[in-house]
Amino acid sequence: MTISFQTWMQTVWISVTQPAEMAGKVLSMQFSRDVLWTALALVAVLNVLLLGVLQLISPMSADAPEQVITVSPFGYLAIIGAFLTFMIFMLVHAGRMMGGDGTIEGTLTLLVWFQAVSLTLEAMQVLLVLLSPAIAALFGLMSLGAIIWVFVNLVNVLHSFANLGKAIVVIFMALIGTVLGTGLVMGMLGITPPGAF
Structure with a gap:
């Protein structure tokens, strides 16, 4: 199946305007766990690449370099990978505590899809930064x-x-667990915010 740029953008628009319906369609796709973990690794790498590009072209990075956490690409990848992995398991367990019936495979599927949509919006913001940082900032708020x-x-x-x-x-419960878990990973990697002792 070939997906054109126009078709993908229409799919992203539907995901934003009709997320529940799109979630049902995405969950109906049956992917193996290996494929899903590979896809998650891919979106983690794409996250690092887009983050690097955004930092390079953003005027803020030149104005206040001391406020930016200096991390190697591998460090960023480790942090994002850890965050996504913790989020998957936290969403499953927190959901079941609330009476939900989500599975690891289902969570993987939807999180990969969510990341694909989020990365598309982030890429659009990167392009807008080249045209107008102010418009890009407004688009970023709308995207959030x-x-x-x-x-x-x-x-x-x-x-x-x-x-x-x-x-x-x-989501609130999962975020707490995910932030704590990712914080441990950052500590193991020796990554601390600026000004931390």
Whole structure:
């Protein structure tokens, strides 16, 4: 199956405007766990590449270099990989604590899809930075709202909840566990925020 740029952008638009319906379609696709973990590794690498490009072209990186955490590409990849991995297991366990029925495979599938949509919006922001940093910043705020909306709906569908409230609680619980786990990984790698002792 060949996906054109126009088709992909239409799919991303539907994912943002109708996230619950798209989540159901994505979950209906049956992928092996190996394929899903490989896809997750790929989106982690793409995250690092886009982050590097954004830092290079952003005027803020030149104005306040002391505020930027200097990490090697491998370090960024380790952090993003750890974050995504912890998030998968935290979403599953937190969801089940709230009465959900999400699985590892389902969570992997939806998280990879969410990352693909998020990376598309991030790539658009990178292009906008070249045209106008102000417009790019505004687009970034709009994108943030959009991806939060998408993520809440994906988690809601994943665990078959009857309302978005439970999904929000699950995300909050999962984020706490994920941040703590990722913090441990950062500590093991010796990565600390600027000004930390």
